[in-house]
Amino acid sequence: MAVYSYSRLETFEQCRLKFKYKYIDKIIPEIPKSIEAHLGGSVHKTLEWLYSQLIEKKIPSIDEVIMHYSEKWAEENMSKMLIVNKFAKEKDYFDKGVKFLIDYYFKHRPFKSNTIAVEKKIEINLDEAGDKKLVGFIDRLVHNVEKNEMEIHDYKTANTFPRKEDLEKNRQLALYSIAIKEEFGREKDISLIWHFLAYNEEVCIKKTDKQLEDLKKEVIELIDKIEATKTFPPNIQKLCDWCEYKNICEGWNSQKKNFS
Ligand code: SF4
Numbered sequence: 001m002a003v004y005s006y007s008r009l010e011t012f013e014q015c016r017l018k019f020k021y022k023y024i025d026k027i028i029p030e031i032p033k034s035i036e037a038h039l040g041g042s043v044h045k046t047l048e049w050l051y052s053q054l055i056e057k058k059i060p061s062i063d064e065v066i067m068h069y070s071e072k073w074a075e076e077n078m079s080k081m082l083i084v085n086k087f088a089k090e091k092d093y094f095d096k097g098v099k100f101l102i103d104y105y106f107k108h109r110p111f112k113s114n115t116i117a118v119e120k121k122i123e124i125n126l127d128e129a130g131d132k133k134l135v136g137f138i139d140r141l142v143h144n145v146e147k148n149e150m151e152i153h154d155y156k157t158a159n160t161f162p163r164k165e166d167l168e169k170n171r172q173l174a175l176y177s178i179a180i181k182e183e184f185g186r187e188k189d190i191s192l193i194w195h196f197l198a199y200n201e202e203v204c205i206k207k208t209d210k211q212l213e214d215l216k217k218e219v220i221e222l223i224d225k226i227e228a229t230k231t232f233p234p235n236i237q238k239l240c241d242w243c244e245y246k247n248i249c250e251g252w253n254s255q256k257k258n259f260s
Contacts, residue, residue, distance in 0.1 A: 003133045004223060006172045012226050014239065020232035021245045029244035034082040036242065039093045040157040042072040043100055043197065044139065047155060048118045051140055054111050055118070062105050069101055084241045100157060100197035107200055113151075117141040122179035126220050134219065138176050149189035150180050156196050167194060167203055174207050174215050181212075 012019040021027045033041075046069040053060050060068075078090055120141050126132040142151040152173050162170075173192040180190055192205045207215075234251025246252045 001131055001133060002223060002227065003135055005134070006136050006175065009171075009219065009222055009226075012222070012229075015235040015237070015243070016229065016232040017234040017249060017251060018243060018245055019226075021248070024232075027245065027248070030247055033076070033080075033244070034084065034242045035090065035093050036158070038073075038076055038081060039097050042069055043097050043157050044155055045072045046097075046101060047104070047139070050105075051111075051115045051118045055115055059109075059111065062102060065101055065105055066098055069097055073097070082242070082244070096198075097157070100200075103200040104195070104197060113142045114145055115140055116143050122176050124175060124179045124182070126216055126223070132220060132223050134175060136172070136176055136179075138180075141180070144191075147189070149191060150177075150184055151191045151193055152176055152180065153193045153195065156194055157198065159198050161196050161199050161201070164203060164205070167205055171215060171219065173205075174212060175219065177207060178212050178216065 008019075008023055011022060021029075046065060049068050050060060050065055073094055081090070083090070083093075117138070118140050120138040122136050122138060124134045126134060138152050139155050140153040142153060144151055154173055173194070177190040177192060181188060186209070189206065192207070194203045195201075196203070234249060236251055236255055240246055240249075240252050243249065243252070
């Protein structure tokens, strides 16, 4: 049985060579993480902790939230972190996370939303035979009792604020909503909510059942394509700067030679 994650599908579409390094050859990169990924991870873990406290009816103070974030930040060896922007320092990224959390905390306090799970694991059987499965984690799941709907919340720590049309095409939360419908009832309305922490703004989108069915078919086709793929060429692009495999990537290295 093929088990896929959203990031596995996304990596294939972004660069086939990276997909091969990561998922077929299973190469552990020398530089494990970019500082942006570390910032994202530390903020996510802090919000996960904040809401797990809230589920237990405790409201942590902002100082406790920032303390938790500092501890998560310090868990990684910073000397091995990839910092692409030569003008930025580790502290700039750390401070960014502090600002995200302070802005978020005071916007949402006293946290009335009815969060029922954080980092909720989901599994979707994409086909009838159960041969193709997708697994993932929802940052936060809310049961909005007033509206009688479920909300899938996702946090973004990048500096970009995508257009609503681009979010309409985003597959990740829409796929997760298939699993939530299976668990909580197909008739349940579901809101997909992205929190863009750099802007302290949210975007909410809903999908129809027809759109979700079409999405399932699209993902099955993509998995079939991945499984039939025999060649894995590099795809040189802006994101290569952040790629953890660029040191070993023949495409990236030959491009560098051409420009030097
Ligand atoms: S450096 Fe660029 S081309 Fe090479 S594997 Fe990474 S994303 Fe692909």
